[in-house]
Amino acid sequence: MKAFWQVGGILMLAAGFFLVGCSSGVAEQPVTKAAAQQGQKDFPSFKARDLQGNEVTNAIFAQKKITVVNIWGTFCPPCIGEMPELGAWARNMPAGAQIVGIICDVRDAQDAETIGAAKDILGKAGAEFVNLVPDEALMNYLDGVEAVPTTIFVNAEGKVVGSPVVGADVGAYKAFVEEYLHE
Secondary structure, three states, X not given: OHHHHHHHHHHHHHHHHHHHOOOOOOOOOOOOHHHHHOOOEEOOOOEEEEOXXXXXXXXXXXXXXXXXXXXXXXXXXXXXXXXXXXXHHHHOOOOOEEEEEEEOOOOOOOOHHHHHHHHHHHHHHOOOOEEEEOOHHHXXXXXXXXXXXXXXXXXXXXXXXXXXXXXXXXXXXHHHHHHHHOO
């Protein structure tokens, strides 16, 4: 029954993305770290796998001062379109920052078709940063995501900071990270 609800949740998420569509709009960004830290909430605890099958937990956030979490789907042209730029940025990020992707349309670790598509997209884009196959906790978190790509920012303590950027706007991601690291 649990698998049924997970698939149902994925279908609801996909239907929402279909109805809303891949977005290209950008949410307004806070201009200071203090503003970014107001209203912080914890990113959910998770125990997921990356595309290579390695276990990844919330401990990944403690590795850097700020983590750019890019929520994307293999069905989304703007998501795929920004991958080369995200891959290049991941190779040249400031020392205190990292990127982690969450592939919203992977049903589970046995979803070979979507995982294969994600690996192909990332490989062609040269995007070698960590990408997660969502576990149940991440799938529940994704229920609140209205469009992809959506990018959020998580600090080293595992708190979501700033405002999400809805739509493909690597410039906005970079601006937030620079501002956050230099305050």
